[in-house]
Amino acid sequence: MYTTELSKNVQPIETPEDPALLEAFEARVAADEFIEPKDWMPEAYRKTLVRQISQHAHSEIVGMLPEGNWITRAPSLRRKAILLAKVQDEAGHGLYLYCAAETLGTSREEMIEALHSGKAKYSTIFNYPTLTWADIGAIGWLVDGAAIMNQVPLQRTSYGPYARAMVRVCKEESFHQRQGYEIMIALANGTAAQKRMAQDALNRWWWPSLMMFGPPDDNSPNTERSMRWRIKRETNDELRQKFVDITKPQADFLGLTVPDPELKWNDEKGGHDFGEVDWDEFYAVVRGEGPVAKERITARREAWENNTWVREAAAAHAAKKQAREAA
Amino acid sequence: MSSDWPLWEVFVRAKGGLAHRHVGSVHAPDQELALRHARDTYTRRLEGVSLWVVKSTDIVASDPEEAGPLFEPAEDKIYRHPTFYDIPDEVKHI
Ligand SMILES: [Fe+2]
Numbered sequence: 193m194y195t196t197e198l199s200k201n202v203q204p205i206e207t208p209e210d211p212a213l214l215e216a217f218e219a220r221v222a223a224d225e226f227i228e229p230k231d232w233m234p235e236a237y238r239k240t241l242v243r244q245i246s247q248h249a250h251s252e253i254v255g256m257l258p259e260g261n262w263i264t265r266a267p268s269l270r271r272k273a274i275l276l277a278k279v280q281d282e283a284g285h286g287l288y289l290y291c292a293a294e295t296l297g298t299s300r301e302e303m304i305e306a307l308h309s310g311k312a313k314y315s316t317i318f319n320y321p322t323l324t325w326a327d328i329g330a331i332g333w334l335v336d337g338a339a340i341m342n343q344v345p346l347q348r349t350s351y352g353p354y355a356r357a358m359v360r361v362c363k364e365e366s367f368h369q370r371q372g373y374e375i376m377i378a379l380a381n382g383t384a385a386q387k388r389m390a391q392d393a394l395n396r397w398w399w400p401s402l403m404m405f406g407p408p409d410d411n412s413p414n415t416e417r418s419m420r421w422r423i424k425r426e427t428n429d430e431l432r433q434k435f436v437d438i439t440k441p442q443a444d445f446l447g448l449t450v451p452d453p454e455l456k457w458n459d460e461k462g463g464h465d466f467g468e469v470d471w472d473e474f475y476a477v478v479r480g481e482g483p484v485a486k487e488r489i490t491a492r493r494e495a496w497e498n499n500t501w502v503r504e505a506a507a508a509h510a511a512k513k514q515a516r517e518a519a
Numbered sequence: 520m521s522s523d524w525p526l527w528e529v530f531v532r533a534k535g536g537l538a539h540r541h542v543g544s545v546h547a548p549d550q551e552l553a554l555r556h557a558r559d560t561y562t563r564r565l566e567g568v569s570l571w572v573v574k575s576t577d578i579v580a581s582d583p584e585e586a587g588p589l590f591e592p593a594e595d596k597i598y599r600h601p602t603f604y605d606i607p608d609e610v611k612h613i
């Protein structure tokens with residue numbers, strides 16, 4: 193998702209590196225020390241982080257779109273103010289993360305270009321459409337819920353700037369999930385039509401939310417190394433299991449049904465058994481075949497292009513002021 | 520070379536009496552916009568009462584490779600710590 197390896201054909205990076213430096217690095221990471229921007233690090237560590245952090249940043253930025261288009265249609269002033277604040281937070285998350293990635297030697301411009309050209313990946317979840325107001329509830333509850341599940345362990349990720357960005361993000365995410373669940377409570381206790389709307393949203397967002405944790409562990413080639421380097425702290429399947437175990441009772445409380453006939457408590461393992469995610473759909477969305485993938489990138493590009501004049505005006509103003517001061 | 524706006528490091532004073540603390544960075548064309556971006560990005564929830572922004576290129580940092588020679592000499596000067604000194608128990612308030 194935000195943090196899983198989405199490019200399947202990533203070449204292993206094999207640059208000859210000083211074995212003594214590498215060994216010292218591995219020892220530091222194994223001792224749970226943080227790596228900071230100017231410290232020596234293996235090229236593969238740097239590249240993996242740039243890819244993961246920028247992908248995470250792109251997800252926050254694109255993530256504003258499915259919710260942003262409901263701001264004008266929120267059912268009350270209270271909901272509108274809340275949604276506006278949440279979407280603004282997601283912009284902030286994107287900015288914290290872009291800055292963290294920049295400490296590794298990439299530039300903002302490069303990352304934005306990669307996103308707009310379609311070269312960079314972002315979470316598959318945002319290529320599904322938001323059809324009704326209940327989707328805004330389901331997104332806060334499930335999508336932000338899955339994001340929290342992913343991000344909490346990343347507060348201890350080995351790269352200092354990334355870990356610190358995650359601490360800020362996690363502090364803000366909890367409100368996102370709670371406001372979503374509150375929307376679901378209101379709908380689930382509303383009219384029959386509202387309850388149907390809530391159930392329909394759960395039906396459509398459940399499986400894409402489980403996909404946010406990324407491919408199953410046995411098909412996630414870089415997990416082992418990322419765990420060793422403490423870039424990742426828990427595997428995709430571990431996180432997915434936790435998410436199901438926590439979320440099922442929340443659905444029960446709403447009186448809604450999780451759309452998985454195989455979902456049931458397993459006493460022996462102390463967790464739920466659940467059905468298989470449709471991985472063909474997942475990989476199709478990763479390849480850019482999500483229902484609204486084109487729309488999302490078009491919206492991003494248009495926002496960027498239509499606001500060029502603002503950036504140009506700000507730069508011109510700064511240059512003029514500087515020239516006046518120099519005179 | 521990228522055409523990004525310059526990078527500014529952002530420091531926030533959480534409340535009166537505390538020092539400014541580094542929280543992250545923003546891109547901005549000038550100081551004024553750097554402050555505004557810093558405010559929008561890092562203080563949406565009463566995180567602070569004062570902001571500093573400093574151009575990242577104006578910060579001079581020590582080299583991690585030299586952390587040894589720079590900081591280790593302090594390790595063999597344990598007499599700089601109060602616990603180094605043996606004072607009899609009956610002596611109070613010292
Ligand atoms: Fe976020």
Ligand SMILES: [Fe+2]
Binds near residue numbers: 282336365368
């Ligand atoms: Fe969020």
